[in-house]
Amino acid sequence: MTTPADIRQKALNPKRWGWWYVTELRLREMRGYVSYVVTSSIGNPIIYLLALGVGLANLVPQGIEGVPYLVYVAPAMLMSTILSVGAEEGMYPVLSGFKWHKVFFAIHATPVTPGQIVGGFLVHLAIRFTFTAGLFFAAIVAFGAVPLSTGWLVIPISILGAYSILTPLAAYSASIDDDGGQFALIQRLVVMPMFLFSGTFFPISQIPDWLEWVAWVSPLWHASELGRIATYGLSEPIWLTVTHVVVLVTYAAVGGYFMRRAFVNRLTR
C-alpha cells in the first residue's frame, strides 16, 4: 500500500527542483531556435557596432562627453539589445504558454507549482541573456570600446535591466485572454519610444525638457548609464548611480511579484 507519507516522500524532488525542470524544458524547447539565437547573438553586435559605432561615429568626430563616440554608444547598444530581447520574451511567449501551446497548463498538471514555473521561466531567460550579453560584450571588447576592467559588469546589469522590463510585461501578458493587437501597440507606443529616447545614441540633455521624463521612467536609460560607468567610468553623482540601481530593482521586483500573481491566478482559476 502506498501511504500519503510515501507519496509525500516521492514528491520531495519536484518540491525542491521543480523550477529547474521548467528551465530544462524551456532550454530543450529552444533547440529549434539555437542556430538563430547563436547567429543573431554573434551577428547583431557586429552589425550594430559597425553601423552605428564605427560608421555613424564619422559624423561625430568630437566624441561625446570626452570619449570617442564608439565608446559612448557601445554599452548602451548592448543594453538596448538585451532589454529588447527581454521585452519580446515578456509578450508572445508568455501568452502563448497559456493560450496557444498551453505549456504552462501542461506543466501545472504535474507537481510543479505556478511559482516554480515563473522561477524556471526566469532562470531560463537569465541563461539566454547571459549568453547573448556575453557575446555582445566580447564584440565590444574586440572593437576596443572597453577601457576599464570593470567592463564585464555590463552582463549582470543587462540581466537586471532585461528583468525590469520583462516582468511587468509578463505580468500583463499572463493576465490577458487574447492578443487583439495590444502587443503591437505596446511595442510601438511604449517599448519603441522608450528605446529611442533613452540616451542610447546621444545624452538625454539633447532631448527637449518636456520629453526627458521618458528617459527617467525607462529601464533602458538607467541600465545604459550603469553600463557606461562600468565600461569607461562615466562620472556622475553617487545619488544618481544609486537611483539607477533602485529603479531597476524596483521594476524587476514589483514586476516579478505581479507576474507571479498573474501566473497563479491564471493557472488556478
Add this chain to the structure above:
Amino acid sequence: MSAVVAPKSRFGGLSGGNAKAVIERGLRATMSNNYLIILSGFFEPVFYLFSMGVGLGAIIGNINVNGAEIPYGAYIAPALLAVSAMNGAIYDSTWNVFFKLNFGKLYQTMLLTSLGPLDVAVGEITLALLRGGVYAVGFLIVMQAMGLVLSPLAILAIPAVLLIAAGFASIGMAFTSYMKTFQQMDWLPMVMLPMFLFSATFYPITVYPEGIQFMIQSFPLWHGVELIRMFTTGVVTPMIWVHLAYYAVMLCVGVVVVSRRLRKLFLD
C-alpha cells in the same frame, strides 16, 4: 437558379477577377477592430525622426548631399520614409501572409469561393500599398511641419514610396512561398537589419571603402533611400534612372516568381 454568376476562370484558374472583394474584406476587418494598430504604425518612423533627427541632429549639424549642405534631420527623414515603406511591405508580404496561410487559414477560406489565388495576392498587396501610401502622406506632413521638406518635388515621394513598397512586397511574397516554418521566417530580420543600418540611412556611405560601398549599392534599400532623398531635398541627379530601373526589375522578378509559385503556395 443559382445566386451567383460563375466567373470566367482566368490565368488557368488562378483568378476569378474579384480582387476587390479581398480589399473590401481587409478594410472591413480594419474598421471592425484594428484601426488603432494601423494608426500606431504611423508613429514608428515619426519617433525615429524625433529621436535621431532632433537629438542626434543637434550634435551632428549639417551634412553634405551631392554638394548641398542640409540639416541632419532632413538627411535621415527620407531614409526613414523608405525604411518604413520597406518594413511595412515586408511585414505584410511575409509574416502576415505566412500567418494567414498557415494559422489563421484565412486564405484557405477565401479560396473556397470563386476567388483565385491571384485575386488574394493582388488584393492583399493592394491593401498593403494603400496603408503604405497613407503612412507616407502622414510622414510627409510631419516632415513639412518640422521644416524638413526642402523641395516641392517632395510630393513625388508618395508614388516613390508605393513603388518601393510594391517591389519589396512582391519579393517578400515570393520568399514566403518557399517558407515552411516559423523558424525559417526568423532569418528575415538578419537580412533586413543590416540593410536598414548600412543603406545610407543615418550617414553617407562614403565613410566606407569602395568595395563595401559597392556591396551596399547592390541592395534594394539603398536605391529606395536615395530615390526618396532626391525628391525631398530637391537634389536630383541622373542616378535617378538607375534607382527607378532597379525597382522596375525587382518588381518584375517578384511578380514572375510569385505567379509561378501561386499554385504551390495556395493549391497544393
Add this chain to the structure above:
Amino acid sequence: MLVSNQVIRAENLTKVYGDFIAVNNISFEVPRGESFGLLGPNGAGKSTTMKMIAAVSTRSSGNLEVLGMDPNTEGPAIRSQLGVVPQEDNLDQELRVRENLIAYGRFFGMPRAEASKRADELLEFAQLTDRVKSKVEPLSGGMKRRLTIARSLMNDPQMLLLDEPTTGLDPQARHILWDRLFRLKERGTTLVLTTHYMDEAEQLSDRIIVVDKGEIMAEGSPAQLIRQYSSKEVLEVRYGSDNNAKVAKKIADVGERMEILPDRILIYSDNGERDLAEITKRGHHPTTSLVRRSSLEDVFLRLTGRTLVE
C-alpha cells in the same frame, strides 16, 4: 445545361505529396442530388479527396471533373457553385458574425445588398439571429459550426462538401445540424460528406465509399454494405480477458463468423439470441452478453482493420 447527370467524376484520381501517396488511383461518380459519404480512418485520404473536389488542391494524376469542368483550370468557376464546410472552422476572427457572411458572399462577387439579404436569411436558418453582432471567438462549438455551414450556403451552392461536419460537437448540436443538412438534401442539394461517425453516415448518406490508405475498399448504400460485409446481428460475449481465447475455440462453430478481441468475442450471425442460447446450453456462461443490430461500424472495422492508424 449540363451534359451529364454526374456532378463528380473521378477517374484514377491520385495525389502525391513528396513520396507520400495520399490518394491512390481512385475512381467514383456522384450523381446530382445524391448524398454521398466518404468513410475512412484518419489519414485515409478523405480530406485530400475533398480538397481536390473543392478545386483547392491540384491533383497529381488521373482525371477529375466537377460539374462538368476541370478543377485545375476552372477553379473559380467550379467553386462559385460549391459550398464547403471544412474540417476545422476557419471563420474570419477579425470580422463579426454577420460580416463573416457578407464578406464571404462578396468573394463570390455577390452585390452588397443581395449579400446582406442572404446573410440575414441564413442567420435565421442557422439559428444565430441573436448573435449577429457578436465576435466569432466567444461562440460555442455548435454555433461556430452552424455559422460555417451558413457561410457555405451564401452562394446557394449546387453541391455542399462537408468534411467531418459534427466532429467535436455535443449530441444536441449534432442533431440540430443533421436536421439542417437533411432539409438541404430534401431541397435537392448534392451533399458530399466525410465522417468518422457511422451513425452520421447512416443518417445522412444514400451511398458510401470506404477508403483506406488512399484506396477504395467498398462501395454501396449503408444497407448494402452491412449486408455484404457484416451480418444482421452481432452477439458480444465476455469471459474475462484471460479466458476469451480458450472459450472461443470451443464455440467456434456458432454463428457465421467470429472475431476474438482481447476484451470480448464478437459473433456475427442472423439470430443473436439463438446463438447465445446455444452457447449457454454448452455450459459457457459469459460474464456479460449483448445482442445488437449490425451497424456500419462493424463494416468499417472489418474493412479497415482494428489496428490504430495515425
